[in-house]
Amino acid sequence: MEKNNLEKLIDLGLQENEAKIYLALLELGKGNVTEISRRAGLNRTTGYDILERLGLHGMVNRARVGSKKIIYVAEPPSHLRQYLEDKKRAMERRMEELNDLLPDLQSLYKTDIKPVIKFAEGTSEMQKLYLNVLDAKSEVYSILNLKGYAEIFDELGAYQSKERHKKGIKEKVLAIKNDTAVWWHDKTYKNKTAKDKKLTEYRWLEDAEKYSTAGEVNIFDDKVIGMLSKPSENVAFEIQSQTFADFLKLVFEMAWKNNEK
Numbered sequence: 340m341e342k343n344n345l346e347k348l349i350d351l352g353l354q355e356n357e358a359k360i361y362l363a364l365l366e367l368g369k370g371n372v373t374e375i376s377r378r379a380g381l382n383r384t385t386g387y388d389i390l391e392r393l394g395l396h397g398m399v400n401r402a403r404v405g406s407k408k409i410i411y412v413a414e415p416p417s418h419l420r421q422y423l424e425d426k427k428r429a430m431e432r433r434m435e436e437l438n439d440l441l442p443d444l445q446s447l448y449k450t451d452i453k454p455v456i457k458f459a460e461g462t463s464e465m466q467k468l469y470l471n472v473l474d475a476k477s478e479v480y481s482i483l484n485l486k487g488y489a490e491i492f493d494e495l496g497a498y499q500s501k502e503r504h505k506k507g508i509k510e511k512v513l514a515i516k517n518d519t520a521v522w523w524h525d526k527t528y529k530n531k532t533a534k535d536k537k538l539t540e541y542r543w544l545e546d547a548e549k550y551s552t553a554g555e556v557n558i559f560d561d562k563v564i565g566m567l568s569k570p571s572e573n574v575a576f577e578i579q580s581q582t583f584a585d586f587l588k589l590v591f592e593m594a595w596k597n598n599e600k
Contacts, residue, residue: 396422454580465575475559479510485520487553516543542598
């Protein structure tokens with residue numbers, strides 16, 4: 340039995356004992372379980388199980404001699420292709436099952452070890468990161484300066500609001516009060532139904548224009564998403580950390596109580 344052929348069969352995906360049995364049968368041409376297992380250096384029970392398994396993949400054929408004796412015959416090595424095709428289909432099926440299972444597993448996954456930080460640069464990548472807010476399981480807290488932000492991301496903000504309302508995700512917004520903010524708020528929410536208005540509530544931050552801000556910070560679940568839209572920045576980030584998110588939620592709630600509708 341050539342070691343090189345054994346290694347190659349293992350590289351193709353056969354288990355070591357499968358490769359040993361298959362090579363032993365190729366060398367013998369045919370034989371009973373005892374003969375094949377002895378040639379492969381395995382015990383009879385293991386040899387029988389593997390021969391039956393290889394038979395399911397079309398690599399081995401079983402024949403009866405007389406009334407009781409069973410012998411195994413090797414199929415042409417070209418049948419290895421069928422074996423690999425079967426494994427490929429089985430793997431594809433498992434991948435589909437995994438895709439269905441991942442959301443449930445992700446909901447169970449918790450990590451308090453280190454924050455997970457993602458960055459996105461440029462309008463297109465920023466938009467993708469920003470829309471993660473639509474996966475929120477809790478109420479979204481938003482701190483917002485629309486001046487220098489709405490001019491670039493007007494359509495994105497309107498789309499997010501529409502999709503968020505469809506999903507019934509509530510949002511509280513602390514918005515820096517300026518002409519752009521009032522215009523955008525009225526355009527987006529003034530003619531909404533009472534149900535929609537319950538999903539989004541604004542409170543205004545007065546006298547905040549002295550700070551150099553443009554963009555939005557969203558806090559929800561265990562995530563903080565920031566959109567920095569100043570031309571010199573134009574980046575987005577997402578920080579996943581329950582501790583950090585909870586700190587900002589605490590600060591937001593204190594500010595919320597002290598500002599007018």
